[in-house]
Amino acid sequence: MGGGRCPTGEQSSDADASSSDESQITKLPPPEHCADRLSDYARARALLNSRDFFVRRYKPGYFIDDEARDEKFEIPETTTLLLIGDPGKGKALLVSQIKSVFDDVWSTPAPDDFNMTPGWGTLQEHMILKDSTSICVFYTPCWPDFSEENHTVLQDWMKNGVCHGNSKLKLSLNKRRMVNYVILNLDAVSILESIDRKDDRYMDMVHDTFNYPFLSFRGNRPAVVVTNGDRLSSAELSSVLDFIKELLGIPLCQIFCIPGIDDYHTELNIVALLRYCLEKADQGLPLKQKGLQEEQELKHVIWKGEIYSDLVIDVLIVCICFWIFWNFGRSIGLFSLHR
Numbered sequence: 349m350g351g352g353r354c355p356t357g358e359q360s361s362d363a364d365a366s367s368s369d370e371s372q373i374t375k376l377p378p379p380e381h382c383a384d385r386l387s388d389y390a391r392a393r394a395l396l397n398s399r400d401f402f403v404r405r406y407k408p409g410y411f412i413d414d415e416a417r418d419e420k421f422e423i424p425e426t427t428t429l430l431l432i433g434d435p436g437k438g439k440a441l442l443v444s445q446i447k448s449v450f451d452d453v454w455s456t457p458a459p460d461d462f463n464m465t466p467g468w469g470t471l472q473e474h475m476i477l478k479d480s481t482s483i484c485v486f487y488t489p490c491w492p493d494f495s496e497e498n499h500t501v502l503q504d505w506m507k508n509g510v511c512h513g514n515s516k517l518k519l520s521l522n523k524r525r526m527v528n529y530v531i532l533n534l535d536a537v538s539i540l541e542s543i544d545r546k547d548d549r550y551m552d553m554v555h556d557t558f559n560y561p562f563l564s565f566r567g568n569r570p571a572v573v574v575t576n577g578d579r580l581s582s583a584e585l586s587s588v589l590d591f592i593k594e595l596l597g598i599p600l601c602q603i604f605c606i607p608g609i610d611d612y613h614t615e616l617n618i619v620a621l622l623r624y625c626l627e628k629a630d631q632g633l634p635l636k637q638k639g640l641q642e643e644q645e646l647k648h649v650i651w652k653g654e655i656y657s658d659l660v661i662d663v664l665i666v667c668i669c670f671w672i673f674w675n676f677g678r679s680i681g682l683f684s685l686h687r
Contacts, residue, residue, distance in 0.1 A: 399449065399619045403626075406482050408528075411630035421633045426475075428525040429625055430510060431487035431573075432502070432557075433533025438575030439487045441608055442533065443474050446485065449618050451478050471505075473512040473522070476622070483626065484525070486510045499560055506562040528629035530563045530570040531621075536577040536605075539588045551595060558596050565632025571602060571625050578607035 402410075409423040417423070431439055476483040505527060512522040534554065542550045557563075563570050572592060577585045585605065593600055604621040607614055 403483075403619065403622055404450065404477065404480075406626060408482060409630055409633065411627045412633065420635060422636055423633065424526065424528065426481050426484050426525060427528050427626060427629050428510065429483070429485045429529050429531055429629065430505065430527045431485055431531045431533055433573075434535060434538065435489065437533060437535035437538065438606075438608055439533050440489060442573060442575055442606055443485055443487060445606065445610075445614065446476055446618055446622065447474065449615050450476060471510050471512060473510075473525075483622075485531075486512075486525075486527070499557070499562075502557075502560060503562045528632065529565060529568070529625050531573055531625060532558055532563075532570040533573050533575060534592065536574050536585060536588050537579055539574075539591065540580060540584055543587070543591055555595055565628065568628045568632055569596075569598065569602075571604065571621065571628070572596065572598065573621065574603060574605045576608055577605045578609050 406427075408425070408427045409417050409421060412421060414420060431443065433439055471486050471488050474485050474487075475481060476485060509524040509526045511524040532554075538550070541547075558570060558572070574589065574592065577588070580588065589600065589603055589605065592598075592603055602624075604617055604624070606617055606621065
């Protein structure tokens with residue numbers, strides 16, 4: 349997928365150095381020819397900088413703009429992203445693509461790090477950075493559908509955390525992690541078929557899953573990833589993206605198209621997706637109990653201040669009305685003294 353990777357999973361030789369990320373950028377058309385090419389060049393440079401100077405150095409809580417963030421917020425050891433979606437629609441390939449962007453080696457889809465036999469309710473944990481535990485992605489390879497029964501499982505994951513292995517087992521040797529943000533995987537081919545068939549049932553399930561309250565973090569709804577877009581024409585893919593935008597009521601910047609191919613633009617989209625998710629994950633981190641108590645006390649003080657200020661304003665209004673009425677009465681002789 350772009351810089352320095354080969355499909356066999358081996359490191360490229362020095363002779364292939366021209367295929368590195370920096371050389372990929374230099375292969376872009378000279379920026380002075382047209383504004384569009386300049387925009388492409390600037391976007392590629394910015395996203396590669398995000399990969400090398402942001403994502404690789406990322407630590408949980410990076411996006412919290414507060415000097416006392418460690419004292420106020422519950423900063424996890426690992427930022428955990430949960431990937432959900434229909435089975436066989438590209439989740440395993442997507443995880444492999446994300447990992448390969450930072451490993452510089454194309455890995456086979458759905459690597460099974462623990463030799464675990466997948467089954468319904470089974471979660472797989474994948475660290476994104478090879479030499480760091482800052483970012484991990486969980487996904488289940490056998491998620492049946494977006495049914496109401498599965499919403500109960502989602503609720504359990506969001507409330508009690510996720511761990512590698514069978515989610516139904518209460519005791520596990522694997523570490524349980526709280527989910528920090530959710531990615532909803534939609535298949536471009538399935539969406540197009542549903543549009544053609546006017547399958548409202550499937551669309552309703554997608555809509556209900558996206559808006560499921562337990563998947564929201566301080567109002568931040570899941571990011572949407574559209575896979576297998578390379579199987580559609582440009583016009584078909586554009587109609588699918590517009591349909592998803594209208595169905596879920598979100599801007600296009602919250603929808604990321606990740607085709608199942610290994611190319612440079614796919615890598616750029618993956619970097620943009622990961623940065624978006626990490627930013628939303630940090631924005632949704634919970635306050636510590638002490639910080640939460642201080643916030644509640646501050647809200648109580650503000651609430652009392654608003655009550656007292658409203659009371660003072662009401663008294664002033666009554667006094668002004670009485671003064672106006674008294675002066676008006678005296679002007680017409682209503683309150684004059686008769687001897």
